[in-house]
Amino acid sequence: MSEMKKIKNLKEFSTSADRFEGANLLCPGCAHSIIVREILNATNDDLILSASTGCLEVCTAVYPYTSWDASWIHIGFENGSTAVAGAEAMYKALKRKGRLKQPDREPKFVSFAGDGASYDIGFQWISGCFERGHNIMHVVLDNEVYANTGGQRSSSTPIGSSTTTAPAGRVSYGEKQNKKDMLAIMAAHGAPYVAQVAPNKWKDMIKKIQHGFAVEGPVFINAMSACTTEWKFLPEDTIAISDLATDSLVFPLYEIIDGTKLNITYRPKNVIPVKDYLGAQGRFKHLFKPENKHVLDEWQKRVDEKWEYLQRREEAGV
Amino acid sequence: MxxxxxxxxxxxxxxxxxxxxxxxxxxxxxxxxxxxxxxxxxxSVADWRIEKPVFNKDYCIDCQFCWIYCPDISIISRDKKMVGIDYDHCKGCAICVEVCPTNPKSLLMFEEKMDEDEALAGWPEKENKEK
Structure with missing residues (x-):
């Protein structure tokens, strides 16, 4: 077993040598690369990566350039997870046969995908990987919309959000369905580790990623990725918006171990109202019209209920 | 074939x-x-910028918030110290300026064509927070 990288504080962490390069074509202020950097810097082991189609893939592999300093597979919309799972299966087979060229090095297998490629299009593939129990980590860069193709709704899009295929206007308040609870679904696969992370809480994130690398079996990470283009806020506010999301409990940070044991890993000191989070983004601005007040109320109610549920689950330990 | x-x-x-x-x-x-x-x-993506961040090391406390939150690996940190900005890869998003905790900030946005010495000379004074 390779040794875990020791990260005590941010100063120590800042001595990491990045394996993700600049001059990628992600928007200025995109949270994707903040998340990717934090994950790649959490380990010193070799990495085998893939990215399903989405912003991250198309922006980091624009011919003739690559932004990755690790083995990285460019693959279809749905099968990023299976590509990495295949590599992992091959690694295991070669190891068993004693044909690995560097048997002392244990690579880590990570697949990155957007919420569209995980919640909708790649769901069957991810489900398959988790059912077969590959030793991989699947990271969802959850920006709640198909940002790469121009902001269509995905099944991760929350209620009331205005998207290009569910636009808000005279008759509609935007997206009608609520976000799919992907963590519960992946935990139900019996995965050894499932967690929700946010880039602004880097220490919590590093801890979860390192735990995910240490366990044997499939690991699912849902990373909130604030999208300056589709959520409609200024690029410099990415971290501020992420703070609002975690402090208003819209994105509660928690983990589920072995499919059952739920731990809340971040409890905000001052819980802020959900409308502060919604009001900071252009995609929800129509909700503040008087006729849409019921959506705002429903938002707050849903977030409160979810938080209550998580706390009960944590107490019960089941 | x-x-x-x-x-x-x-x-x-x-x-x-x-x-x-x-x-x-x-x-x-x-x-x-x-x-x-x-x-x-x-x-290089330097031509994406309209404004650029300028680093003033006199006020920096090396907290590394700018390093961790920079999306473009453009904050150069060596030996736990903030060294400077990589202007070839910075897209000018200004996250580093937003997360800087010092007073006055040790990173500020200036017009792209402004000279760095000129920017440093016109650095704002410490702000007294109203109580």
């Missing part, structure tokens, strides 16, 4: 990030890496 084996690639199907063998990339700093011409490190 040439018949390739299972572990061979067509020309162009694979890009190499580095020229030649690299022993351990996770412990090799960027200045010591043999980047190939296909690595986006050798490209």
């Amino acid at each position: 040439i018949d390739n084996g299972w572990d061979e690639f067509e020309i162009g199907a694979m890009l190499r990030s580095f020229d030649g063998a690299v022993k351990d990339i996770a412990t090799t700093l960027q200045e010591d890496r043999p980047y190939s011409k296909n690595n986006s490190f050798t490209a």
